[in-house]
Amino acid sequence: MTEARRYSANEILAILSARQLQDGQVVFAGIGVPLLAATLAQATRCPALTILFEGGVIGAFVEPGKLPPSTNDQRCTKRANMVLGSADVLLLLQRGYVDVGFMGGAQIDQFGNLNSSFIGDPAKPKTRLPGTGGGNDISSLTNMIVAMKHEKRRFVENVDFITSPGFIRGGTSRRDSGLPSGGMFRVITELAVFGFDDRTRRMKVLALNPGTTREEVQDNTGFRLDFDEKIEMTAPPTDHELAALRKLDPERLFTA
Amino acid sequence: MADVLVEPYARLRDSMAQRDRSLREKVVSLEEAASFVQDGMKVGVGGSTMSRTPMAMIWELIRERRKHLSISRCIVSTDGDLVFGSDIADSVMTSWFAQGILWGLSKVMRHHVESGNKRFEEWSHMAMGMRFRAGGMGVPFLPTRAMLGSDVMHQRPEAKQIDCPFTGEKLLLVPALNPDVALIHVQRCDPYGNAQMDGLQFMDIDLALAANRVILTTERIVSNDQIRREPDQTKIPFFCVDAVVEVPYGSAPHECYGLYEPMMQHMEAYVAQVNSDPVKGMKDYLDRYFYAPKSWNDYLALIGMDEILEASRKGRSIYND
Secondary structure (H helix, E strand, O other): OOHHHHOOHHHHHHHHHHHOOOOOOEEEEOOOHHHHHHHHHHHHOOOOOEEEEOOOEEOOOOOOOOOOOOOOOHHHHOOOOEEOOHHHHHHHHHHOOOOEEEEEOOEEEOOOOEEOOEEOOOOOOOEEOOOOOOHHHHHHHOEEEEEOOOOOOOEEOOOOOOOEOOOOOOOOHHHHOOOOOOEEEEEEOOOEEEEEOOOOOOEEEEEEOOOOOHHHHHHOOOOOOEEEEEEEEOOOOOHHHHHHHHHHOOOOOOOO | OOOOOOOOHHHHHHHHHOOOOOOOOOEOOHHHHHOOOOOOOEEEEOOEOOEOOOHHHHHHHHHOOOOOEEEEOOOEOHHHHHHHHOOOEEEEEEOOEOOOOOOOOOHHHHHHHHOOOOEEEEOOHHHHHHHHHHHHHOOOEEEEOOOOOOHHHHOOOOOEEEEOOOOOOEEEEEEOOOOOEEEEEEEEEOOOOOEEOOOOOOOHHHHHHHOOOEEEEEEEEOOHHHHHHOHHHEEEOHHHOOEEEEOOOOOOOOEEOOOEOOOHHHHHHHHHHHHHOOOHHHHHHHHHHHHOOOOHHHHHHHHOHHHHHHHHHHHHHOOOO
16 A cells, blocks of 8 residues: 555545546536546646536636635636536536536445435434535536545445435436436546446446455445456556646645 | 515516616615515525625625525525524525535534524525526526436425426426525626626526516626626626615625635634534624624724735736736
8 A cells, every 4th residue: 555655535536537537528527626637637638628617617727726715716717718607507518518527426326326415314314415516417417427535434325315316226217217318427436436337327346446455445335336347457646647636736725 | 575486477577567677876875775675585695605795785684683584596605604693594595505615514504404493495506597597587487407316306396397298308397586686796887787797607697687676786886888888798787776885895705706805714714613603603703793893894894904905916816817
């Protein structure tokens, strides 16, 4: 685990997330690691990546050292191509202009459903969480990448409340609910990269992060994991990736 | 005041017919503007998160101890804490309610919602936008493809799932939202209420069109001649607007695009105080910053010159290079 000491959990989340993006894509990014990952991808491999923010920004170029504290702040608009109303930028998702949505997550289940609304019974919650923000719209209307901390209490068999739908109850249930397009595409954690089975729509391990074992991933997950036939080992963050990331967030606002 | 989910069209039109939509001066004080907001009203709040929050107007309503307001806003941050903590609002309708990304969950919101004392009614972000837009369009609903299949939808029987009469696809109809009054803060407007907004507009244009009354607070009042030189920059027309109040730093301690960033030291201290004790901490905060000052300027003085100038320097330098 000497490799792990070279970077924080959020740093590997941001770097592995950035690797999921391709040049030329249109990406709808949430705040925190997603914003950092999209900006890192743009600064390294994907100069033609277009970043959208829910505040109403099309084509953001977030400046190193000037990360916005939310995707609804004025810093998000600097050097953007266009500023729209929030509803209008969300409608771009519905029309299909967006390739990938990119969010953090509080709680996720075996079908990729996200919960950011309630812990416990929604009628009498143990904890009332902040709610969906743009998460429900993004996950309903495009392919979703989620970057999140890997803990048993976050990776649960069924979420207490589906704030942002993944594949709902698996199989064809997402399409049957009226969501024919998009779905959960990737989940990135500090332990592994996950995809979803084409038929069952259950989460499966695609690749293990450097220094991680199958047992470690399963032990930190609250449901039985499937493993892809050909599990890959993810290449560790390069010096170039780490340097670019640290340049973006010198105050370690989102990478600490 | 509406006691139904969707205002009947005839009532919406009656309310519009009674508004004085002439090109006339509407400049009033914060106190006078507050009289448009009566106990029990549905109040739409402009801006989002920590941006262009009509904080001065909220400040005045808290000081006047309004009761039983229902607040709607696209994204709610510490403004939501304040309306719950001061007990002027019973419910907040929004897609997201926390203290801001940097501080996370609101203990004030949690205290009031988990005890069943107050209501946090959650919709998807786009659904909030479509509700305001339907309200502004004068139609009772708009269809969306979001919220389908989620528990956010299952909690909202007010939204109706239908099979599209053209394609047979599932769609969700979200009801129009026509607030009794909207509070919107802008960078500049003329005395008639022609409002020019810089930067992020959020849902404010739809909100202004949807509401039955609009109170504009503005960083500065400019002449109608200046508005007419750049009419394409006018985002809210005067005939939507019922009162204009000039309030420099009217979003403090939140930000106003191009002029000032959030006053972060004040925000940090606020969050620490109310999170340590959501009841007593909030009460002390309100006593000090809301009830004690004699005027908005006194409130700004309490935030302090250093903070305000620092936020201004940062806000104005963003576009320097």
